[in-house]
Amino acid sequence: MFSSLFRPRKPNSAQTAKDRLQILLAHERAGGSVANPDFLPMLQRDILEVVRKHLEIDGDAVDVKLERSDDLSSLEINIELPGNSRQRPRA
Amino acid sequence: MSKVIVVTSGKGGVGKTTSSAAISAGLAMRGHKTVVIDFDVGLRNLDMIMGCERRVVFDFINVIQGDAKLKQALIKDRRLENLYVLPTSQTRDKDALTKEGVKKVLDELREDFDYIVCDSPAGIERGAHLAMYYADEAVVVTNPEVSSVRDSDRVLGLLNSKTFLAEKGDGSNVKAQLLLTRFDPARSAKGEMMSVQDVLEILAIPLLGIIPESTTVLKASNEGTPVILDETSGAAKAYMDAVGRLVGEQIEMKVTSGDQRRGFLQRLLGRTA
Numbered sequence: 001m002f003s004s005l006f007r008p009r010k011p012n013s014a015q016t017a018k019d020r021l022q023i024l025l026a027h028e029r030a031g032g033s034v035a036n037p038d039f040l041p042m043l044q045r046d047i048l049e050v051v052r053k054h055l056e057i058d059g060d061a062v063d064v065k066l067e068r069s070d071d072l073s074s075l076e077i078n079i080e081l082p083g084n085s086r087q088r089p090r091a
Numbered sequence: 092m093s094k095v096i097v098v099t100s101g102k103g104g105v106g107k108t109t110s111s112a113a114i115s116a117g118l119a120m121r122g123h124k125t126v127v128i129d130f131d132v133g134l135r136n137l138d139m140i141m142g143c144e145r146r147v148v149f150d151f152i153n154v155i156q157g158d159a160k161l162k163q164a165l166i167k168d169r170r171l172e173n174l175y176v177l178p179t180s181q182t183r184d185k186d187a188l189t190k191e192g193v194k195k196v197l198d199e200l201r202e203d204f205d206y207i208v209c210d211s212p213a214g215i216e217r218g219a220h221l222a223m224y225y226a227d228e229a230v231v232v233t234n235p236e237v238s239s240v241r242d243s244d245r246v247l248g249l250l251n252s253k254t255f256l257a258e259k260g261d262g263s264n265v266k267a268q269l270l271l272t273r274f275d276p277a278r279s280a281k282g283e284m285m286s287v288q289d290v291l292e293i294l295a296i297p298l299l300g301i302i303p304e305s306t307t308v309l310k311a312s313n314e315g316t317p318v319i320l321d322e323t324s325g326a327a328k329a330y331m332d333a334v335g336r337l338v339g340e341q342i343e344m345k346v347t348s349g350d351q352r353r354g355f356l357q358r359l360l361g362r363t364a
Contacts, residue, residue: 017313024144028181040148041158060160068145 027068040064051079093201096208097226101242103213105234106272109308109318111210112140116317117334119174123205126165129179130222131212132188138178142315152180155192161199170320185218193221215249225255229267230299235274235285240293247296268299270333275304276346298344300333302326305349325349
């Protein structure tokens with residue numbers, strides 16, 4: 001009964017700050033590929049190259065988004081195909 | 092026509108990033124398409140204050156070096172329609188910033204945005220120099236405290252000599268205005284803190300606004316929300332007025348108190364988060 005009186009109704013802002021930092025710093029300290037954003041331009045270049053083997057697309061048609069969270073990061077890759085994109089003729 | 096505005100101070104910890112976040116959010120709230128750029132290469136912080144730290148993929152340096160397109164690096168704010176953040180790199184050092192690279196990015200942004208707010212790093216070295224170099228206007232963030240005022244004076248000297256407009260030599264200058272932050276009206280009245288007039292007398296530039304010391308600034312930073320979005324905050328009201336003046340409105344200068352007073356019952360019952 002008393003616990004509900006003493007527990008803050010919403011997490012307070014100091015707790016929010018600590019949570020945000022813990023998530024961010026866990027990624028930064030890990031030093032893995034997801035922490036180091038330098039791999040993303042290369043990944044994007046490679047994806048573009050692969051897709052271009054099969055489809056005619058623009059140089060900026062590949063959009064890479066990264067969302068970091070506690071135990072899971074998600075990488076979202078959007079490839080915009082123009083209306084008139086054609087399949088490349090096979091050699 | 093778009094405007095490049097640098098938020099600068101010389102001294103660290105006076106509220107440059109807090110002010111950059113608040114001013115850019117305020118401009119966006121008024122319907123101006125606005126981007127805020129973090130120039131503090133290697134010590135990325137604007138993304139945390141704006142609350143978009145988990146969404147950074149590409150950064151300012153990637154764009155300068157041609158590794159990513161500008162539109163891939165811009166992060167669209169989830170609260171305000173007209174607001175974008177261009178984060179800086181956490182891994183490179185300040186030498187990755189070049190005058191040509193900064194110009195290229197700013198020119199591209201000028202085509203799309205009404206306001207480009209440059210959040211300067213502390214100090215007067217490369218990052219700070221390039222943050223102010225292409226500015227049309229400057230917001231000089233100053234605390235009513237001796238070292239901050241001294242550093243602001245130094246920065247004003249640089250704005251008048253080491254910027255693109257100053258180097259043109261045709262008499263044009265970066266328009267610099269003072270944003271006095273962490274001001275405590277009660278302590279100033281008691282003579283424990285320099286008054287607004289004292290600081291203005293020394294720096295001799297127009298006053299853009301007086302932001303009161305407020306507990307809501309830390310709360311906003313904890314939560315990753317520009318403080319100007321907190322309706323209970325006296326600092327938010329003061330930032331709103333400052334933004335109005337920045338876009339050319341005549342708004343009477345008021346010294347607001349930092350925190351809205353709550354009634355006795357409210358304090359007793361309402362533990363609002």
